[in-house]
Amino acid sequence: MLSIIASTVPFADYNQSPRNMYQCQMAKQTMGTPYHNHPYRMDNKVYRLLFPQQPIVQTESYKDYDFGLCPSGANAVVAVIAYTGYDMEDAMIINKGAYDRGFGHGCVYKSYMKEVNSDTS
Amino acid sequence: MVADKLNNTRYLSHFRSIHRGQYLTEMKTTPLVKLLPEAWGFICPVHTPDGSPCGLLNHITLSCAPVASETSPLKENLNEFKKLCTELGMSPMQTDFNLVPPHNFLPIMIDGIVLGHVDPAQASAFVDGLRAIKVLQEKSNNKLFAVVPTTLEIAYLAPGRHTKDAADVKNYYYPGVFLSSQVSRFVRPVQNLQLGEVEWIGPLEQIILSIACMEEDIRADSTH
Numbered sequence: 001m002l003s004i005i006a007s008t009v010p011f012a013d014y015n016q017s018p019r020n021m022y023q024c025q026m027a028k029q030t031m032g033t034p035y036h037n038h039p040y041r042m043d044n045k046v047y048r049l050l051f052p053q054q055p056i057v058q059t060e061s062y063k064d065y066d067f068g069l070c071p072s073g074a075n076a077v078v079a080v081i082a083y084t085g086y087d088m089e090d091a092m093i094i095n096k097g098a099y100d101r102g103f104g105h106g107c108v109y110k111s112y113m114k115e116v117n118s119d120t121s
Numbered sequence: 122m123v124a125d126k127l128n129n130t131r132y133l134s135h136f137r138s139i140h141r142g143q144y145l146t147e148m149k150t151t152p153l154v155k156l157l158p159e160a161w162g163f164i165c166p167v168h169t170p171d172g173s174p175c176g177l178l179n180h181i182t183l184s185c186a187p188v189a190s191e192t193s194p195l196k197e198n199l200n201e202f203k204k205l206c207t208e209l210g211m212s213p214m215q216t217d218f219n220l221v222p223p224h225n226f227l228p229i230m231i232d233g234i235v236l237g238h239v240d241p242a243q244a245s246a247f248v249d250g251l252r253a254i255k256v257l258q259e260k261s262n263n264k265l266f267a268v269v270p271t272t273l274e275i276a277y278l279a280p281g282r283h284t285k286d287a288a289d290v291k292n293y294y295y296p297g298v299f300l301s302s303q304v305s306r307f308v309r310p311v312q313n314l315q316l317g318e319v320e321w322i323g324p325l326e327q328i329i330l331s332i333a334c335m336e337e338d339i340r341a342d343s344t345h
Binding site: 001002003004005006007008009010017018020021022024025027029030031033034035043046047061062067070072076 | 126127128129130131132133134137161162164166167168169171180181182183184334344
């Protein structure tokens with residue numbers, strides 16, 4: 001009865017209903033794995049997550065549709081709140097060790113057009 | 122809308138989305154954003170954006186299948202289908218005599234064409250018979266049964282409670298047997314309890330069926 005994306009939300013039946021709707025929205029905004037055929041494509045701009053992970057909790061349809069082949073994030077250990085309180089609401093404190101090891105690293109591929117004149121070589 | 126490939130899920134949901142039209146997003150009233158009983162199981166109640174296009178940009182469910190092609194178009198086998206319906210109890214429309222069916226007879230429509238009429242007393246048996254053929258035709262060797270598409274929508278809107286005569290009912294319908302066979306419809310598979318097979322149902326027939334979600338939801342009147 002749910003759409004493909006809504007059915008990949010883990011524990012959707014334990015969530016407040018708007019949270020499930022927000023997740024459907026956010027799953028589509030992730031900078032994850034857009035495709036696997038990069039050498040054969042000519043996209044103008046492509047974003048990619050460098051160290052993506054499959055979620056440790058997966059629903060049946062997540063497996064059925066092989067979303068694990070195009071992972072869209074990483075499993076993070078999250079604290080409810082840190083000592084200083086500087087991570088309240090929508091702020092975040094990232095572990096430097098994790099950051100240095102590549103947590104959340106991404107890259108952008110940008111394509112440029114260059115015309116080559118054969119006469120002047 | 123651009124099918125951008127930021128990630129796989131976004132790309133995928135572009136192809137499973139339905140937009141109800143730019144005009145409606147500018148409208149002040151909101152009755153159209155409701156998720157109605159006929160949409161249940163076809164359109165996802167969760168997967169819709171918040172904000173202005175909420176309820177107007179929807180996504181189809183996992184099991185919902187838009188009918189894109191007909192394996193054997195019913196239009197080409199209409200005479201065989203008519204013969205089959207007649208055997209099931211339909212009084213066919215006669216073109217050469219101008220026979221008028223009794224006023225209480227229910228029309229049988231196929232894709233908007235009146236195929237014939239059926240006695241209200243026999244309508245239920247007619248629909249059950251046609252449904253059995255639809256569901257079991259793949260297992261049957263009868264050539265005549267093969268004209269019935271497995272995705273045929275059989276909506277039997279019985280006269281009675283939901284007709285115009287009942288004053289307390291807000292959404293009444295015109296009684297009759299309405300069959301749809303062509304493309305651009307949604308169908309979804311459900312288990313037919315009586316026949317023990319998978320049946321593809323459409324939105325209009327869904328509102329008159331009694332479908333249980335889970336095994337424990339099955340009641341005495343459940344059909345699927």
